[in-house]
Amino acid sequence: MKIDVIGSGSAFSKRNNTSSIRIIDCQKNQWLIDCGPTVPRVIWQRNIDVNDIQVIYFTHIHPDHSSGLAALINQWKSFKRTEPLTIFCQAEQQQPLQALVDLAVWPETHVCFDIHWQDITDGFEWKHWQIRTANTQHEMSNKAIRITVDGKTLFYSGDGRPTLASQVLMKGADIAFQECASFAALPDDSSHGDLPDCERLLVDTEVKALGIYHCFDEAIPSLLNALADIPDMFLSRDGLQLDLDNLDLSEKTFNLLSIGQGDKL
């Protein structure tokens, strides 16, 4: 499983793209998780073919995770995508996403490829991918996701503070990405994660590597400083490419990542 970090930033980040990752398996099946406003341009910069992404999974529909959908569908329409697209979202969040699809093609009403809408459930399969989801604690329902494919497991939190359920989902993953807005501890009823809680998660869940992301810009210098002394945790960042089948978890790699260098794990 290959992971391409499209963006790692918080909602209004001035330095990073909005948070999103792309996942590619051994058979070149390809998912995009979340699609905030700056995500489409990154996809175009990567020269990803209009037919390559088969699935978009929305953890939730705050605009920093969803509003890029209109621009992306518009580009796929303009460059004549032909392959069907599957969109996984929460049932009650489908209608606003449908409005973005409508906007993408307006004033026409026809999209030149099929879109299959699928409700997110607690557990399901897609091709040979095993998928489980669970809620984090957020202003709206947010579905963290655990994907196991080709013998490797990825966890991606979307947005929000870890819950017991999302923590169970994270357990033993080869790599986990956890939203971590703040360097300092936030109240227990907060909608966002923080570094002290992520340190606890790293121990409790025994993930092999924990990438924190969606951090407030102003927290990043303190986070980078602290991460230099936390083994197995790193600050995720735009453009990071990971190959879970050849994951280098050496201390040297983490040290490079911790100080903001190195493009690969």
Ligand SMILES: [Zn+2]
């Ligand atoms: Zn959110």
